Amino acid sequence: MPTPTIEQQEITDTFVGGKNLVINAGAGAGKTSTLKMCAAATPKAKGLYIAYNKAIQVEAAASFPQNVTCKTAHALAFAAVGRRFFRRLKAPRMSSYLVAKLLHINEPVRVNDEVILAPQQLARVVMATVTGYTRSATRDIVHHNIAKLAGLDDADTMNALAEVVPPIAVKAWADLTNPNGKLPYSHDCYLKMWTLTNPQLSYDFVLLDEAQDSNPPIVEVFEGQRNTQKVMVGDEAQSIYGWRGAQNAMREFNGTRLTLSQSFRFGEAIAAEANQWLSILDAPLRLRGFELINSRITDLDEPEAILCRTNAEALVQAMSALEKGRQVALVGGGKAIRSLAEAALQLQAGRGCDHPELCGFQTWGMVQDYVRFEESGSDLAPMVNLIDTHGAEKIIDVADQLNREDRAELTLSTAHKAKGREWKRVKIAGDFTEPKPNDDGGRGKIRPDDAMLAYVTVTRAQHVLDRGGLAWVDRYRR
Ligand SMILES: Nc1ncnc2c1ncn2[C@@H]1O[C@H](COP(=O)(O)OP(=O)(O)O)[C@@H](O)[C@H]1O
Ligand SMILES: [Mg+2]
Missing domain, CATH: 3.40.50 (Rossmann fold)
Structure with missing residues (x-):
């Protein structure tokens, strides 16, 4: 492990002191390394590292100290809920025509004097709405925003959809939460089901990496942990996936706020370029370049x-x-x-x-x-x-x-x-x-x-x- 910077040392000390932490970090600033430093400083405590994707999880599992279990949120959800849906994950693709049949959409929907939606089109909007719901913090699908699909996003169509979609989306979700259901299934379905159970993970501390990109149900599970020390680390200026929820979660998280501003990826010239953009964003952070790299x-x-x-x-x-x-x-x-x-x-x-x-x-x-x-x-x-x-x-x-x-x-x-x-x-x-x-x-x-x-x-x-x-x-x- 490298010698910690002053910032990394302060984070580790605060972690050892038992505080919840939210770390706002710049690009290449050693986020994951810092989490490892924290974990290594409390070898007796049992930790969970929530990885953003499988590749990161594999790398983390090989490099985190022994006291930390490294899992993706999907793996946690799969073990708890998803296993029962294993068969559905393997189902072949299905046409929207069949999806419409399964949803009992037999009639076209009139939008206005000129436009009529075919059952398949309605079925696609319903399924896209359900997908959006599974990745959102909305708890009840009836309240979830109706998906806007290209070509079906004008005001008249959206008004017509607002009438018909919610009850069908409820039916679709009932199918998706049933191991014997028939609709096309995705990994986000069991993840959402799991997050709705308010799961408690039995660890002394939980580390959420790349928090700005975690989708809202995952952030919710993280935040919902009681009697667990929580650390989230991310780069607020890199929230490019539009999970507004996750970005706000970082801003609003109730914990000690610290920063990682020393980049190890590039030297001063590129740090200066990055800082121009951070300044335009009114971000609180500015990066320092790595003295060992000449950019x-x-x-x-x-x-x-x-x-x-x-x-x-x-x-x-x-x-x-x-x-x-x-x-x-x-x-x-x-x-x-x-x-x-x-x-x-x-x-x-x-x-x-x-x-x-x-x-x-x-x-x-x-x-x-x-x-x-x-x-x-x-x-x-x-x-x-x-x-x-x-x-x-x-x-x-x-x-x-x-x-x-x-x-x-x-x-x-x-x-x-x-x-x-x-x-x-x-x-x-x-x-x-x-x-x-x-x-x-x-x-x-x-x-x-x-x-x-x-x-x-x-x-x-x-x-x-x-x-x-x-x-x-x-x-x-x-
Ligand atoms: N204190 C340090 N001194 C020198 N190199 C460091 C230090 N902390 C992290 N690094 C290096 O910076 C690089 C990026 O670290 P990493 O933790 O993977 O960043 P991130 O998770 O933010 O992408 C790695 O090569 C890591 O070894
Ligand atoms: Mg990392």
Whole structure:
């Protein structure tokens, strides 16, 4: 274990003193290491480390001191509740047509004089609503917000859905909580069931890592532990998954607040860049660079990784690199892009589709109209345009070449998928656009979500950062 910094020592001392703790940390600032230091300082106490995902859990299990059990929340929930649903997890995929049948949705729903929703469409909204519920802190499904699906998110449709969805969602949840139910099942179902039982975990202390990304039911279980010392650690400025609940949980958690501001990932130049974004966010924290790493901000012709805001931009970058004969990969692989392009093919054949982002549409023409005329369609627009320019088959062909990160000379990633990763030489793609100027010509306002994403993005670099599409931040210097 490395020699603790002053901040890490203070955290360890406070932990040994028995206090609940909430630690706000910067990128690369040794969050997990600090939790290990705490655990090692109280070898007689029995601890639980709640890992954010399986990969982190495996690594933690191998490196935490013996007195700590390392589990993902899903593993805890599986042992307590999920086991009975084992069979359902293996069930084959199911069409929305069948889901509608199982939910006894036999009639279309009239939205207004022009629009009628097919039973399958209603079924998709119901299932998306249930999924949202399983990842929320809402306790009773009747009160959960109805899912907004692309193409089914206009006011008239949402009003019609508000009438019909809640009772069907209740029925769907009744099916999902029954080991012999029939609807498509996911790991989030038993997790939610477990959290609703207010479980008490018998440990002397519980450590919640990456708290800003833990979904709200998990945070609830953590907070609900009585007679247990609790430590949550996270980076408030990296809450890019929109779990507002988790971010607020960090802010409102009743414990001693301490910080980790010494980054071990990069040197001063990149820390300074990160701090520009933290300042725009009005975050309380500023980072210090690692004196043993010499970082630079400069243009890069051959970066190790190019980070993009959207999948569409990653695809454009991929096509350009493939044309030059380079081996490229996309973090997370090309599967998501492939399935979107496959859905496009189905819609182009007028067959409808089950893709979560496109299932609200019956034809490709409807998708094209949606991205052209609806404000909420702007997220989908770049991919739709790419498919229209190159054809869905070509997109599938490119997507299939992006799966081998182990062989890649160039790694592409969206900023979201780059979370938790680091590369020596990082370039930022051009699709992180500057806000439009105000009506009076003054600087536009940078949305907090965009600033957080920018902070995550620039802090992936260890040695050299080419700020590319985020260099405009200099004009907002405070
Ligand atoms: N006090 C320290 N001195 C030197 N290196 C440290 C110290 N604390 C942590 N590190 C190193 O920083 C790196 C990131 O630590 P880690 O705990 O994995 O960070 P995080 O969980 O925030 O991503 C690791 O290589 C770790 O060994
Ligand atoms: Mg960590």
